[in-house]
Amino acid sequence: MKVAIAQINPTIGDLKGNLEKIISKIDRAKNLSADLIIFPELSIIGYPPRDLIYNMDLAKAIETSLKEKIAPRSYDIGIILGSPYYEDKNIYNSALFFYKGKLYFRQDKTLLPNYDVFDEKRYFKPASNNIPIKFKNKLLGITICEDIWNDKDYWNRKIYEIDPLEKLASQGIDIIINISASPYYHGKISLRIDMLRHIARKYKKEIIYVNQVGGNDELIFDGTSLVMNKDGSLAWIGKEFEEDFVVIDTNKLSRENITINEDISFIYKALVLGVRDYVIKTGFKKALVALSGGIDSSVTACLAVAALGKENVLGIYMPSRYSSKESAIDAEMLAKNLGIEYRVIPIEKIFSSFIETLNPNNRVFMDNAEENLQARIRGNIIMFISNREGYLVLSTGNKSELAMGYCTLYGDMTGGLSVIGDLPKTLVYELARYINRDREIIPERVLRKPPSAELRPNQKDEDSLPPYHVLDPIIKSYIEDNLTVEEIIKLGYNSELVENVVKKVDSMEYKRRQAPPVLKVTSKAFGVGRRMPIAWRRNW
Known part of the structure; x- marks a missing residue:
């Protein structure tokens, strides 16, 4: 059997755009004489749709599209497509199998995760059964994402009482198929491959795993779809952080010597994809970064250029009376090395005007209020440029700062997206060294000098942290x-x-709740995956 794998990047709710992409892949698979094409989980509307799933206009449009645009294309090819399925006031997360011009088979998702970034029990009803489907003389066991993440032997425990894969294997399936929207964090690809290798060997079955790729809000999906032999060796693995397409013959699976070295380059590629998709999918075309001459804004600017192109990134340097000459030189040099537009807007006059208005006898106290005031002046400036010229502001704070609250509300936290908000400071430095791997883009002094907010004389981060x-x-x-x-x-x-x-x-939860969305690249990021109360106290 010839199987096409369509690793696509859907946009949440963009039914028409996603359908165009799906149909083009179906046509391509037909031209290559594929018997079956497989798409990722919920690929018709993108994952995660969150409360958009309750929109009944969307539900009707999905039903019509499946009936009029997908089913008619399945006369000479099987199509497994991830889609919500609405029935009797229930919603299912389903793998819809179209063949011979109709809905040939439907398998709903059984295990609905409700931890970390997941909230599927809020939306979906679980499958009532797990049954294989015969196709081209092969008995296929179709599962959806979480359905394969409950093997008691691999994890030494079971999160859920039932194991859909165990049920399907007991019914004599030939091939395990899993359609997925598995979000990335560093180390996830290696873990996933290891887990699937265990499953292949345990059940002595080939596995076809098809994963979504792309950035959707805070979440980044790596793709890395794969085909695995019964012995756990890889027959094929898809690109990471890119769309991919392949047709494989299940009767002629090779055994490739494929190794995955999930180093810092994977975080780099994930963040570049996350920035690009967030900017484009929210309707922007260009981004603005407030440059300080420091490591965080330098790395953020580099990621923005890699994602959007140098012509679509603007760097703004806003010196105060406390800004060093070295920072001014480093910010300008970074902009020059990147080839981006660069503007200098001093804040001294604005800051002095505030001091004159707010402080008795124009006295300078050099307290937190004045430090934060400088950050907020800068926030106002970049948002003015954003409003007037159509730039999306990228916030430059890191995870260490967000954790400790070493950041200013409506100041350096200003922005539409927090690019490195899930990178601890030490990892920011590692990423900077990776960016400079071939040539000096970030000035070397930026990597050597002690980090400082430069909001008072001779200030260093380690004065406060x-x-x-x-x-x-x-x-x-x-x-x-x-x-x-x-x-x-x-x-x-x-x-x-x-x-x-x-x-x-x-x-500091009250600050983080007001931060822009944080691109997730570790196992636990601030934001949607860590739902802490604001008004609480540690008293036990």
């Missing part, structure tokens, strides 16, 4: 690994330091 090489592992232990204070201390960290860091993280 622990050293990042100490802080970042504590934040990871608390946020990503979900360790208790006591468990983190046992790792060898000072007890007072750990308690202070955790207290700061807990108390």
Whole structure:
């Protein structure tokens, strides 16, 4: 059997655009004499649709499109398409199998995840059964994303009471098919391959895994669809962070020596894709970055150029009385190296006017209020340019700062998208070194000088924060690994330091709730996957 794999990048709710992409892939598969084509989970409307799934106009449009545009194209090819299915006031997350001009078979998603970024029990009703389907003399076991993530032998536990794959395997299936929208975090591809390898060997079945690619809001989907032999070897693996298409013959599967080295380049590619899709899918064409001459804004600008092209990125440098000559030189040099438009807008006059209005006798206190005022002046300037000239502002704060609240509401937190908000500071430096791997794009001094907000004389981040090489592992232990204070201390960290860091993280939720969406590249990002209350206290 010749199977086409269509790893596509859908836009949420763009039914017409997604259908054009789907139909073009069906036509291509037909031209290559494929017997079957497989698309990712919910690919007709994109994943995750969230409450858009309740829109009944959309529901009717989906039903009409499936009947009039997909079914008629299935007379001479099987089509497995991810789509919501509306029935008796219930909504199912379904794999719809069209063949011979009609809906030939339907398999609903059985396991509905309700953790981290997932909220599927809010929307969908689970499948009532798991039944194989005979096609071209092959018995196919069709599953949807989470349905393959519950193997008790691999995880040494079961999240769910039932295992759809176990049910299907007991019915003598020949091939496991999984259509998926599996969001990326660093290490996810390697984990997924390892898990699928275990499943292939356990059940002695070939696996065809088709994953969505693209950025949808905070989530980035890596693609990396694959075909796996019964022994767990890879017959084919799709591109990561790009659309892909292939036709494979299940009777002639090769055994490729494929290895995945999920290094810093994967985070780079993920963020570039996340920026590009967020900007384009929200209707913008160009982005603005407030350059400071520091590491965070430099990395953000580099990612923006890689995503959108240098002609679509604007850098703004806004010096104050506390800005160093070195920062001015470094910001300009970065812009020159990237080839982007660069503007300098000093804030001294505006800042002095505020001081004159707000401070008695024009006295300068150099307190937090004045530091934050400078950041907020800059936020106003970049939003003015955004409004007037149509740029999407990219926020430049990192995960360490967001965790500790070392950021200013309506100041440096201003923006439509937080590009590196899920990167701890130490990882920002690693990404900067990767960006400079072939030539110096980010000035070398930016990587060497102590990080500073430059909001008062001789200011350094470490005046307010622990050293990042100490802080970042504590934040990871608390946020990503979900360790208790006591468990983190046992790792060898000072007890007072750990308690202070955790207290700061807990108390800064009100700031993070007002931050722009954060592109997710670790196992636990601030935002949709970490739903903490704002008005609470640690008192136990």
